Amino acid sequence: MILVSACLLGVCCKYSGGDNKNQKVVDLIKKYNLIPVCPEQLGGLSTPRKPAEIQAEDAKKVLDGIGKVVNVCGEDVTQNFVKGAYETLKLANLYDVKIAIFKSKSPSCGCGFIYDGSFSGKLKSGNGVTTELLIQNGIKVYTEDDIDYKTIEKIMKIDY
C-alpha cells in the first residue's frame, strides 16, 4: 500500500482544476496498491480553488495552531489544510500505510521544499502540512522527483 497525491495519478484535483499526472507514478499501480488522496479536497476546499501558501515559518507551526495558510486573496484556509492533513492520516492508519509519494512543492503535499508564502514561485525548505503530519506519525514521504521502480523496491524491502 502506498499513499499517493491524487493529482499525480491524473485526478483533476489541483487548485486550477487540472492535474499533475506523472507516468512514473501511474506505472507503480502495476505492482503496488496505490491509495489516491487529495488533502485539500479532504479538508473541504472546492476545485478549482484559489492557490494557497503557508505563511508560517514551517508546517509544524500550522499544526500547532500558531501559523496560518492563506490563499492568494488573503483568505485564511488554515482549518481546511489542517482538517485535510488529519483526514489523510486517518486513511493512512486505516490502511496501515508506511509510505507516501506526494506532489513536490505543494503547501499540503510538498516534502523538503515548498513555496515560500510570497506567491512568487520562490521555494524554501520545508514540508507541506499533510506531509509534516504524516512524518510526525512515522510515515515516510517521498516526492515524484525521488522515485522510480528501483527506488520504490528498495524502500519497500526496507520498510516491509
Ligand code: SF4
Ligand atoms: S493537495 Fe496534494 S493531491 Fe491535492 S492537488 Fe494539491 S498536491 Fe495534489
